[in-house]
Amino acid sequence: MTFAAKSAPASSADDSPQARRYNRIHRWLSVADFGIGFAFLMVLLLTGWTGWLRDLALRRGFQNYALALFIYLFSLLVIAKGLGFPLDYYGFRLEQKFQLSTQKFRSWFWDETKGFLVGLVLAGIVVELLYFMIRQWPQHWWILAWALFMGLFIVMAQLAPVVLFPIFYKFEPLEDEDLRRRLVLLSEHAGTRVRGVYRWKLSEKTKKANAALTGLGNTRRIILADTLLDNYAPDEIEAVLAHELGHHVHKHIFKSILMQAGVTLLGFWAANWVLHVAVDHHMFEELSDFANLPLLALTASVISLVLMPALNAYSRYNERQADRYAFESIATVEPFISSMNKLASQNLAERTPSKWIEALFYSHPSISKRVAAAETWRTQNTGSQA
Numbered sequence: 174m175t176f177a178a179k180s181a182p183a184s185s186a187d188d189s190p191q192a193r194r195y196n197r198i199h200r201w202l203s204v205a206d207f208g209i210g211f212a213f214l215m216v217l218l219l220t221g222w223t224g225w226l227r228d229l230a231l232r233r234g235f236q237n238y239a240l241a242l243f244i245y246l247f248s249l250l251v252i253a254k255g256l257g258f259p260l261d262y263y264g265f266r267l268e269q270k271f272q273l274s275t276q277k278f279r280s281w282f283w284d285e286t287k288g289f290l291v292g293l294v295l296a297g298i299v300v301e302l303l304y305f306m307i308r309q310w311p312q313h314w315w316i317l318a319w320a321l322f323m324g325l326f327i328v329m330a331q332l333a334p335v336v337l338f339p340i341f342y343k344f345e346p347l348e349d350e351d352l353r354r355r356l357v358l359l360s361e362h363a364g365t366r367v368r369g370v371y372r373w374k375l376s377e378k379t380k381k382a383n384a385a386l387t388g389l390g391n392t393r394r395i396i397l398a399d400t401l402l403d404n405y406a407p408d409e410i411e412a413v414l415a416h417e418l419g420h421h422v423h424k425h426i427f428k429s430i431l432m433q434a435g436v437t438l439l440g441f442w443a444a445n446w447v448l449h450v451a452v453d454h455h456m457f458e459e460l461s462d463f464a465n466l467p468l469l470a471l472t473a474s475v476i477s478l479v480l481m482p483a484l485n486a487y488s489r490y491n492e493r494q495a496d497r498y499a500f501e502s503i504a505t506v507e508p509f510i511s512s513m514n515k516l517a518s519q520n521l522a523e524r525t526p527s528k529w530i531e532a533l534f535y536s537h538p539s540i541s542k543r544v545a546a547a548e549t550w551r552t553q554n555t556g557s558q559a
């Protein structure tokens with residue numbers, strides 16, 4: 174194969190109208206979903222319905238604070254799910270329309286139900302702890318809550334591959350001897366060891382392919398979708414493995430947790446400030462009035478929205494680093510390039526999204542940039558390789 178010196182495709186011609194359309198609708202769905210959640214929180218606060226819901230929860234909860242808080246949270250989540258459901262359903266239909274889904278309605282609906290219940294349990298734990306701290310230590314709750322949350326976050330990161338993911342997907346240890354041998358060689362080259370590689374049964378839900386490095390400590394593992402394992406050549410899978418190993422070697426999960434710690438600290442500081450302002454302006458009687466929960470959620474949404482471009486830029490930086498690690502670890506970059514092209518077609522991804530879209534929304538560099546980086550690397554390193 175030959176590549177022109179400047180072969181990075183700069184035109185949009187290489188993305189099918191179908192891929193463009195699918196991604197455009199997908200983005201609008203995300204924006205609408207965020208907008209509905211945001212509007213819901215605003216309405217609760219501006220109309221005073223949050224106070225009415227709190228009173229109702231207190232009556233139903235026999236004036237028990239913790240129980241009433243849970244009832245309040247449950248009502249909020251049920252209403253929010255009801256409001257967002259049409260969009261969720263539209264998202265499910267969208268995948269079918271573009272022939273990406275392999276899931277039937279029943280299975281999808283069951284996933285939604287499980288997702289809601291998992292969300293309820295996690296949110297329940299978080300919110301109960303949060304208001305417990307606000308009540309116990311009204312002065313310093315936000316610092317203490319931050320410390321506790323980081324602890325929870327680390328525990329969740331460790332448990333996720335063994336407790337959370339299996340609720341939705343099946344995993345089994347990778348049996349393929351050839352791939353295992355390749356991974357051992359890659360790991361030895363890296364001077365590290367990943368505990369395991371798992372086959373991730375994604376084909377029950379979608380035709381899309383994916384791979385990831387997950388877990389912490391003894392749950393650290395690489396997961397490879399069966400949609401990838403069954404359709405890609407061993408060299409291509411090795412390139413994907415090398416990329417995931419790059420994340421491991423560069424300690425990206427640990428660094429992301431550090432980053433998360435900074436963001437969460439800022440979030441709690443802002444939440445405390447916002448709650449104090451609200452109490453000073455008599456929106457709420459006291460800090461521990463859980464009718465102010467929508468205000469906390471709103472603060473969190475605004476902060477994550479404002480920081481999203483920066484966090485995505487950081488994520489793309491990590492992805493470039495993992496790609497570079499892959500280039501160095503595999504014999505030639507060709508399998509990397511072909512795996513990228515396969516991935517783009519299979520996932521109906523846009524190879525060349527607009528500059529702004531990529532900067533704001535993309536956690537990975539666009540496929541065209543990743544391929545271009547591989548080509549540049551090859552040009553610079555040709556001759557130095559056997």
Ligand SMILES: [Zn+2]
Binds near residue numbers: 495
């Ligand atoms: Zn990656």
